[in-house]
Amino acid sequence: MRRSNPASPSAGGRSMTPIATSWTRGEPIAMRRTPSGMRLLVAVFAALAIATETPVRSIEPGTVVGPALGRSADTAESSARVEPEDKPVGDKTLVVWVALGRLDQRGGSALTLEDPRDRFDAIVFGELAPRKWMAGSDGFTRTQRDQSAAAEETEQAGALTQMAAVHQGRDITLFRDGREYAKHTIAGQPIEFGPRSVVVIGKRHRRAGEPCFLEGSVDDARVYDRALAPSELAALRPNAASGPNDRPWAWWTFDDGEAKERTGRFLLSQLSGGARIENGKLVLDGVDGTLIAKSGRPIAIVDETPSRPDPVPADWLTFHLAHPGPGQAMPGDPNCAFYWNGRYHLHYIYANQDGFVFAHVSSADMLHWKWHPTTLTPVRTEHGMFSGTGFLTKDGKPAIIYHGQGSGRNQIAIAEDDALERWSPPMALEPRIAPGQDASKIAHWDPDAWWDGTAYYALSGGSPGSGKPPTLFKSGDLRSWDYLGLFLTRDMPDVQPDEDISCPNFFRIGDTWMLLCISHNKGCRYYLGDWKDERFTPRFHARMNWRAWDCFAPESVLTPDGRRVMWAWCNLGTPQTGIQSLPRELSLPEDGVLRIRPLRELESLREDEAVSERIALKDGAAHRLDGLAGDAVELRFAVELAKASEFRLDVRCGHGGDGGIPVVIDRGNGTLSLGESRAPFALKDGEPLELRVFLDKNVIEVFANDRQAIVASHPMTLDHGHVRAIVRGGDAVIRELRSWRMRSTYATR
Template sequence: MSDMQNPSQNTPYVEHRPAYHFLPPKGWMNDLNGLVHFRGEYHLFYQHNPEAAVPRNIVWGHAVSLNLVNWRHLPVALRPDQPYDKDGVWTGCMVDDGGTPTAVYTGVHTEVQCIATSKDMVRWTKAPENPVIAAPPPGVEVTGFRDPYVWRSRDWWYAVVGSGIKDVGGTIFLYRSRDLRRWEYLEPALVGKKEETGEMWECPNLFQLGRKWVLWTSPVPLGRVIYFVGTFRKHQFQPEYRGEMDLGGCFYAPQGFRDARGRRILFGWLWETRSEPMSAEAGWAGVQSLPRWATLGRDNRLLFEPVPELRRLRRGAVSLTARTLRSGEEVALQELSGDRWELQVEIHPQDAARCGVRLYHVADEGQMTAVFFSQAEQKLVVDRTHSSRYEEVTRDVRSAPFSLKEKEPLRLRLFVDRSVLEVYANGHTCLTSRIYPQGAGGYQPRLFAEEGSALATRIEGWTLDAIW
């Protein structure tokens, strides 16, 4: 195991390095490239610069897991070593072609689509036919052409490639093939409006989920993830619902896959919101989110929950009986202090204007992050304006539209992993943020209500093990 994976206390900003989220031993990481459940193992490929914490000289990093929680690093899978990908082996996906693992990726000289195959998931051979899609559709001026997502339907392979039509908006171009090597362009499956959904759609995923089809994408320049739920017939995707996947300000470029149990599992890239010099000094940048299980709600909204496999990390349960939260008071979970924990609370807002959880740094209560429901504004909020004393980190307020039905409680599930804060609320709203307090020690959660009272009926937490 490398020194960076288990850094010493003298390593710069060691208190910010996550312990149970996936990240490489050192260097830069961004998009997931290929997620696949193959022969009983989960494989995770990702954009990676192993030499420095900057997005240059990108290769495909690779790790494997038996349970989605504990990961083992494997050798680099793909490098930019051919004329058609000499400037980068960029984002793509992974498919099982009749027992042959096949990576479909964007090669960069210009942006072209390529494939590589393996017999053992470790050594990879690029196809002699590369690039298999050598250019965007003719006669269209595009704003990008990358990040292929591939699936099989009966006798055909289908692919969507993220793109955009200049002055029109983001789009996904649809292709099909019998053999993954010779592709036929069909048509745009969906074209967005530039002013609403951005000018270029990165990292699209298009798949069937229950009775509907889902498309999610990361639009440039919006810097967040949107999704559509609708129908897909005759090569056209018709949206019926549009939503936001995570408005915490740090979640981007998710990729999903269907595992052997039929679950749609996704990870997303959590980027840093600290300065580049801080990342360079730390020696790493970029983390993957916890694995999320996506399902479809009755109202066509996507529902998200952390996969149950994460419970294996729990140690030392802490709980409190039901408590009334009064304005100006706080209820602390004394035994949950630290930098790696999970907290589940259920709060009935009653007449409180705001209620939720404050995370105080154990050595400096002036560093505090608040997660709360604003009943007055109908928002779920992460307030990190006081989360750090460092001037080089982002300290802002992020929120998502959020409402409760009559008598429905606020159900919060918080995961704290040093500089990562993942918030799940009522099964459908996620806010993921990065917080960089000055000094080690972690956080202590305290429940609160403002301008009225609320009732907390469930308060339960656990310390979580590191995975490295």
């Protein structure tokens, strides 16, 4: 996720010998009812896809096919999406005839139906309870956790068993050989699976953590788009229809020696790892054997452009960047920042009907953002868009590196236009492993990359829960990569063993190097250290997040005047999703203490300035600060604390001081707190307190003496926009208080 200067580092990818894969095509789809001018194109591109073994990306005249991921070559207008005529599958039945290789295996799937957003329903063996079948689902959201009533599997290894999962409304019933095995009612809503869903056999789901592979064989696998009755299940036999009305929505028999799907709904079936077809069965090795089936149907690409509704909801933010829809930015990581041709470009993740995509915004000042068409999407890349960074190639072209969600690899693409709306087809980062190198530590995960003047480096983070550290790779051309080994020479003593390094962003700052990153259980953090001999040795570590995921998934850019500016995703539970922190300027002066300042361009939003001086505060007495009410405000305090041990501001409170959120400087404990968040912060002897407080509807950001920053949210009503101050442990003086109303950044510019 992070870079616009060509002389900054990072590293990416996981190193393993590439897994051999094979693809089987199903029957060509029948001609669809389309406008007359498109019928021939549909047939031609469908045939071309089968002949070239390359998924079709577009069928619209004028739309770039193959070489570029982006908008129409000749027009900015988007076409209507051509989807299969299938309706989304709600009620359904998964049926599989499976023979387990051993009964002590855990967590593999006999049959999984998964959508582009990683939501899935599956028939899983032994994940929560050993030797027991269960209805698997994403995050166990539709899984029965108490499986004490379910019987343990006792069939001898190799014995064929029919397992079925019937989903009807909120009820899920498992059947074993036609008899009810387990039943439960889910608390939430069932998932509908659309035409871009995939079928997975062997691996529990595409992004599953180990153990996740099934050992055994599958004789027949089916999905029905309705809930079958017990009598219908009992009448089913493998590799044969039970009658003229037996019409599976998807069906694999493996009798042809291939993984062809019989209905033609899934034209692409991929075998990977230790998966093979043998004697009319899909044989899975339990190590990495997997079948993944995709639609492979031609799709006309539509470029949606996020936009704010009219009228804008009253509680939407005024000067923070946030996702306006469609879909939700959950996660909403900022990614791939550039300064290019006079504009700043930033991407962030959101989810739409295609899965996880990159929104694209640009700005002349990092405040007034314009949304571009969303062109980095799974329908073009064949995978979801997860965290990554931007960098410049040795030829000075913008490039991105990111994790291809669902692909198991990090991916690289190069811009093909100056608007950064069209991109080359992604290249998977497949590292070469030299004899004697240990590739077991590589976790293809959130990457960063840079050109240092002689070579490209790519940094791959360590995925959460894997226990794997970040690893480093090197290339001369962005295509051939060598594995260099571990990125860090050591970790710091205040970093917990279960912390991963994700969303990495590595760059020079001052005379040292900074690794900006997160751990999923602690949020945004950073290292300072030395980059030498293709290794990073950290000397210092600190945190930038103090509660939950308030400050998460950082990204940064280098401005033309040499400033390092960062954003972070603020997951605050607010009405809007995808909220980005105010841009923060980072610098590292000679004293080695990181400075964190609000972007100086924010001052251009100020209006209606009010100034107060020499406000005396008595120990323990509350002082209401009048004239500061408003829903989009900046406050700037210079405070002489003298002997006072605590300075407190209650912001967003009622006229009488009720219902606010406290901002507290506790000199005794050396902390700055905002609501429930508490960060380390200490004033030097005699140093005045300098606070900048930004209030944007229900989001609050506080900057203290350019050395600490904190963000939180607080419910706000129109009568709760006041501020009061309290000191304890002695008297104090607010030497100067300046306030401004802040103009909207969503005005046309």
